[in-house]
Amino acid sequence: MNRYILLIGCALLLTAIGLAWWLETRAPQPVALTPTLTGETEYCLTCHANLDEISSSHPVETFGCVICHGGERLALDAGLAHSSMRGGANPSDLTVVEQSCGGANCHSGDAADGRDHIQRVTTSIQVNYTGAITSLRYTFGAQPDQTPIYGALAVTDTSLPSQTGILRLDLFDPAAETSPSLQAFGENCLTCHINAEPAAGKQYQRYTGCAACHSPALPLPSLGEGRGEGGVVHTLTTAIPYSQCNTCHNRGNYDLRTMTFIERTDQPTNQLSNYPTNRLQNYYQPIAQFTQCEYTLDCVDCHTRTEAMGDGDIHAAKADIQYVQCKTCHGTPAELPLTQTLTDPDDLAFRLAFLNPVVDLQLGDTILVTEQGEPLWNTLVLPDGTYQLVGKATKQVFTFRPVMGSGCTQDGRDQSSAYCHTCHAVER
Structure with missing residues (x-):
């Protein structure tokens, strides 16, 4: 009997040893990476070696994966390795972005160095939707005036002194509203911030947080595929195509009587296979009126980083932050557009051009600038007095002349869209 038990025990032991050996041979061999920023070995590339490098300013040898994504750096089991990741697969979600992307030398640095990205984004109109929230609460009698009180995020303006006087926004809670219309607004109309x-x-479909704009879901001519395993987008770019903006914009209109969103009947395809020749149909809604440059260019070719990402202050409405006009690039019959000759190698224009190298800026180049001094770094003043713009997402080259000397009879003081559309509207 004892011999029988001994034989069974030996058989079980040998089976266990064999199973352990089999599992060991099947286990992935660790691929070690020791990023220079952390000096700590991580094994993420054991499984994720096929992911594209996320951007030229985030080389994997320098950053690695864990410094942004979190996770258990030495784990080889997927469940354990991913158990402490920030934001799931998206560390730019605004609930975790300060932990993932913050720091004085990264994206929550000094405003003077242009590194206060997180502060600017979290206080921006695109994130907080405070213009719509404030307007509707005032309309339905929930507040006495149109001073912003609530936003889609609770935020505080830390870039003091504030230029707007709005120092904080509390979190908008539709359930706390007594108006059925405001409750319906909260249920149906908050998917676009x-x-x-x-x-x-x-x-x-898009990601949340910074990746909502900076990680386009479609391949771009200026980037290639930008994808990793399983079709996951692993790209951060400032070459943002209009189709990414259209994941929120130009999709339809709100019915303020029912607080519902009415989709347009000719939904844009968002396919770039015929990019950009299908833009005339896809870009704007059928009811919209626009000029040729408004649909030929991408949104980011006109709207500046301040307009899109905010300036660190809390603003009451989109009109308070959006300031680029036709004259910014074209001038008026009486004035040429503003320009700047690049003499400082640390000028912000060079950093922006490095992030999206569709142009080769050089010291001594003269570019267009906005009235607030933002560099339109993808433009160039040519020797013959004409201007050149290179599309940030398409690399297309456009050459145009100033209004001055063209015979245009425009009143340069009127920069409204309707006024320019009188002569320059495109017929579809």
Whole structure:
């Protein structure tokens, strides 16, 4: 009997040893990476070696993966390795972005160095939706005036002194509203601020947080595929195509009587296979009126980083932060557009051009600038007095002349869209 038990025990032991050996031979061999910024070995590339490098300013040898994504750096089991990741697969979600992307030398640095990205984004109109929230609460009698009180995120303006006098926003809670219309607004109309989960449907699909804009879901001519394993987008770029903006914009209109979103009947395809020749149909809604440059260019070719990402202050409405006009690039019959000759190698224009190298800026080049001094770094003043613009997402080269000397009879003081559309509207 004892011999029988001994034989069974030996058989079980040998089986266990064999199983352990089999599992060991099947286990992935660790691929070690020791990023220079952390000096700590991590094994993420054991499974994720096929992911594209996320951007030229975030080389994997320098940053690695864990410094941004979190996770258990020495784990080889997927569940354990991913158990402490920030934001799931998206460390730019605004609930974790300070931990993932913050720091004085990264994206929560000094405003004077242009590194206060997180502060600017979290206080921006695109994130907080405070213009719509404030307007509707005032309309339905929930507040006495149109001074912003609530936003889609609770934020505080830390870039003091404030230029707007709005120092904080509390979190908008539709359930706390007594008006059925405001409750319906909260239920149906808060999917477009960039840290909200998008509405259902392929045409609305995007990430949240910074990646809502900077990680386009489609390949771009200026980037290549920008994808890793399983079709996961692993790209951060400032070459943002209009189709990415259209995951929120130009998709339809709100019915203020029912507080519902009415989709346009000709939903844009968002396919770039015929990019950009299908833009005339896809870019704007059928009811919209626009000029040729408004649909030929991408949104980021006109709207500046301050308009899109904010300036660190809390603003009451989109009109308070959006300031670029036709004259910014074209001038008026009486004035040429503003320009700047680049003499400082540390000029912000060079950093922006490095992030999206569609142009080769050189010291001594003269570029267009906005009235607030923002460099339009993808433009160039040519020797013959004409101007050149290179599309940030398409690399297309456009050459144009100033209004001055063209015979245009425009009143340069009127920069409204309707006024310019009188002569320059495109017929579809």
